Amino acid sequence: LRRKISLDSLVREEWLMFRRVLFGGFRAAAAVGAAGALYNLSPALAEEKNTVPLKMGIFAPPGGGKGTVCKKLVADYGLVQVSTGDLLRDAVKNKTPLGMKAKSFMEKGELVPADLIHEIVGTYLKSDECATKGFILDGVCRSKANSEFIASQGLTPDLCLILDVSEECVQERLGGRVIDPVTKDSYHLKFIPPPPEIAARCIKRKDDYPEAITKRFNLFQKGLEEVLSVFPDNTIKKVAGEGHPKDVYKRVKVEVDNAIAVKVDQDAAHKKMDDLFAGGADAKKVLRALKALSWVLGGSK
Numbered sequence: 001l002r003r004k005i006s007l008d009s010l011v012r013e014e015w016l017m018f019r020r021v022l023f024g025g026f027r028a029a030a031a032v033g034a035a036g037a038l039y040n041l042s043p044a045l046a047e048e049k050n051t052v053p054l055k056m057g058i059f060a061p062p063g064g065g066k067g068t069v070c071k072k073l074v075a076d077y078g079l080v081q082v083s084t085g086d087l088l089r090d091a092v093k094n095k096t097p098l099g100m101k102a103k104s105f106m107e108k109g110e111l112v113p114a115d116l117i118h119e120i121v122g123t124y125l126k127s128d129e130c131a132t133k134g135f136i137l138d139g140v141c142r143s144k145a146n147s148e149f150i151a152s153q154g155l156t157p158d159l160c161l162i163l164d165v166s167e168e169c170v171q172e173r174l175g176g177r178v179i180d181p182v183t184k185d186s187y188h189l190k191f192i193p194p195p196p197e198i199a200a201r202c203i204k205r206k207d208d209y210p211e212a213i214t215k216r217f218n219l220f221q222k223g224l225e226e227v228l229s230v231f232p233d234n235t236i237k238k239v240a241g242e243g244h245p246k247d248v249y250k251r252v253k254v255e256v257d258n259a260i261a262v263k264v265d266q267d268a269a270h271k272k273m274d275d276l277f278a279g280g281a282d283a284k285k286v287l288r289a290l291k292a293l294s295w296v297l298g299g300s301k
Contacts, residue, residue: 052134052260052263052264052267053130053131053132053133053134054077054079054134054158054159054256054259054260054263055134055135055137055155055156055157055158055159056073056079056134056135056136056137056157056158056159056160056161056256056259057136057137057140057141057157057159057160057161057231058070058136058137058138058161058163059141059160059161059162059163059224059227059228060162060163060165060220060241061165061167061170061216061217061220061221062170062174062207062213062216062217062220063165063169063170063173063174063213064163064165064170064241065163065165065241065245065248066138066139066163068245068248068249069163069248069249069252070136070138072249072252073136073252073256074136076253077134077256078133078134079133079134079135079136080129080130080133080134080135080136081135081136081138082121082124082125082130082135082136082137082138082140083138083139083140084117084121084139084140084142085139087120087121087124088102088112088117088120091120092106098116098119098120098123099120101116102116102117102120114145114146118146118149121140121149122149122153122155125150125153125155126153126155137150137157141227142223142227143223143226143227144226144227144229144230146227147227147228147229147230147231148230150230151230151231156230156231156232156235157231157235158235158259158262158263159235159237159255159256159259160228160231160235160236160237161237161238161239161252161255161256162224162228162236162237162238162239163239163241163248163252164238164239164240164241164242165241165242166242167213167214167217169241169242170213170217171210171213171214172190173188174208174213175208175209175210175213176188176189176190176191177189177204177205177208178194178202178203178204179202179203179204179205180194180198180201180202181201181202181203182198182201187202235259237255237259239251239252239254239255
């Protein structure tokens with residue numbers, strides 16, 4: 001201001017850049033607090049948690065309980081569970097243009113190119129359903145390239161949830177799993193044993209033997225850090241994934257509800273700032289915005 005910066009130069013595009021600084025990156029949580037203090041925001045989380053389109057990714061080793069948690073999240077929050085394999089199969093089944101391209105590779109026994117898979121996933125994630133309901137990325141980000149694609153599309157998760165499960169626990173869960181080759185139903189020799197009349201015909205999958213389980217577990221752990229390196233640190237949360245499923249889900253809900261609360265505050269703060277600058281910039285408005293930015297960078301006092 002002392003340098004006589006022209007307020008007329010604070011055009012809409014510059015405001016958008018300012019907002020990204022204010023609310024983005026590693027100080028997002030602090031920015032929410034700043035906006036809340038400046039504008040006295042108070043989100044009605046209980047009423048809005050089923051209407052906020054949360055973007056979420058879930059990460060767990062094989063046997064980590066992802067499937068169980070996702071089903072409950074879909075039921076409780078209305079989120080769309082997004083799996084790369086399911087999207088690919090649906091695209092082929094429905095004979096979409098992208099699906100037919102993928103089918104041509106599959107029929108030749110070749111891997112579907114990553115860029116084609118990304119196009120299929122990206123198209124669905126930008127659908128009205130995902131935009132209005134929010135989504136859970138389930139097995140979508142298996143490599144750094146996958147994560148970079150998601151980020152490049154403006155779909156960075158609001159929450160990256162890791163189910164922390166030990167190899168010992170995974171060995172117990174997967175090592176006891178058997179499948180009835182006739183009905184395709186799954187059982188567990190310890191937790192859900194098959195009925196006596198079919199027990200003899202039940203078989204174990206090749207990747208459910210100890211050596212294979214160890215290999216899959218180590219592969220997941222090795223790649224996890226790189227996969228998550230693309231996303232902001234403050235979106236990555238880890239919860240204990242062992243114990244009774246109900247207890248695990250309670251811990252998951254805490255993180256999901258917290259992420260929704262932050263998103264509600266962010267959205268409300270963005271609207272407040274948009275409203276503030278709707279009629280153009282003036283000294284008073286700029287000073288109020290700079291006050292919020294100062295709070296974020298220096299902390300409240």
